[in-house]
Amino acid sequence: MTVQSRIQRASSYQSIAKESRVLAADPYELVAVLFEELRETLDQMIGSARRGDDARMYQHRGKALAIINGLDESLNFDVAGDLAQTLHIIYSEAAKRIQMDGRETCVERVESAREMIHEIEKAWTAIAPFH
Numbered sequence: 001m002t003v004q005s006r007i008q009r010a011s012s013y014q015s016i017a018k019e020s021r022v023l024a025a026d027p028y029e030l031v032a033v034l035f036e037e038l039r040e041t042l043d044q045m046i047g048s049a050r051r052g053d054d055a056r057m058y059q060h061r062g063k064a065l066a067i068i069n070g071l072d073e074s075l076n077f078d079v080a081g082d083l084a085q086t087l088h089i090i091y092s093e094a095a096k097r098i099q100m101d102g103r104e105t106c107v108e109r110v111e112s113a114r115e116m117i118h119e120i121e122k123a124w125t126a127i128a129p130f131h
Contacts (some may be wrong), residue, residue: 035121038067042114049106068095
């Protein structure tokens with residue numbers, strides 16, 4: 001078995017594990033999975049930017065923006081009120097930082113967006129009722 005086929009097989013197993021986790025998730029855990037996936041995607045975007053791999057960087061950027069959009073769309077303003085509005089502002093700012101062009105500051109902007117999201121992720125895991 002070649003190294004490439006081993007990598008592909010490992011990637012397939014990881015995908016299956018993530019899909020299984022999502023299918024079995026309750027709403028709180030599903031949001032936690034989204035935060036985890038967003039953090040990993042932003043890390044990959046930063047790595048791609050540092051390597052000068054623009055194609056991968058833009059691919060990861062698209063995925064990160066889709067996850068942020070999903071988190072933002074899931075906000076319940078009727079129930080959460082001011083908290084939902086605050087999260088909406090944070091998600092919008094993180095998306096703006098991720099979208100800005102200019103390689104020289106890309107890594108710093110994405111790192112700052114990652115930190116913003118990570119703070120929300122930490123708070124979510126602290127309050128979410130995981131089993």
